Amino acid sequence: MTTHTASATVTTTRTDATKGTARRIGHIGLWVLRGLAAAVFLFSAFPKLTASPEAVAGFAQIGFAEWFIYLLGALEVAGALGLLIRPLSGLAALCLTLLMIGAVTTQIVAFGGMMVEFPAVTGVVTAVIAYGCRHSLIELRNLLRSAR
Template sequence: MAETSRNPGRIGGIALWVLQGVLAVVFVMAAVPKFLGDPTMVATFEAVGVGQWLRYVTGALEIAGAIGLLVPRLTGPAALGLIAVMIGATVTNLLTAPPIAVVTVVLGALLGLVAWRRW
């Protein structure tokens, strides 16, 4: 019987690390415009009516989560924390830019996979 993979555990582990790295980059890239006061980010948080302080808190949580995704002991909790951020982002996007909500749902699902495999 032919074997398609000699070590699926190792390949799966590598794929999970790659996913974690990609997610970390995505969340850093999402946080930077929040800190720099990108007009789109300012308008989004203004439209929700929560004030600009939440923009900074969200950016800080995204940076902390991105770092946590790359630290083995923190990966599971970081993924869960970022899922909470994505739930908030999905609600916000449904109110302000519905098509973008698909992106936050997909990110949340990928974070769920990471949390499940790393916890």
């Protein structure tokens, strides 16, 4: 009977250690995803903020005004920076997911679904980040409440 208890203790300890390692790997993976997503959004914002001829022509084809290009570029930069700031990461990922839903919808409606894969995959990645950083939304809410 003593052996069984010792075995159970060892198993529990091993399980706790495994959970700790899995949690650390998850945090590292989430950081990597956040960094990669931030880089993608910064890269994507550059042609919009510099009003590259390709970006202007693409948005004109859809019927969006030129100011809208700058707005989307600014939102992408803000979202990318928010992904890298821990208290803002969940909110930034959620907002970027909504932005990508709009991009997917636009690609489907305006272009018949051509090149819809990039915003769709990016939206899924930001949704995963939003879920992984959901605790930061609670922290942000508590921080804002305590500031009152």
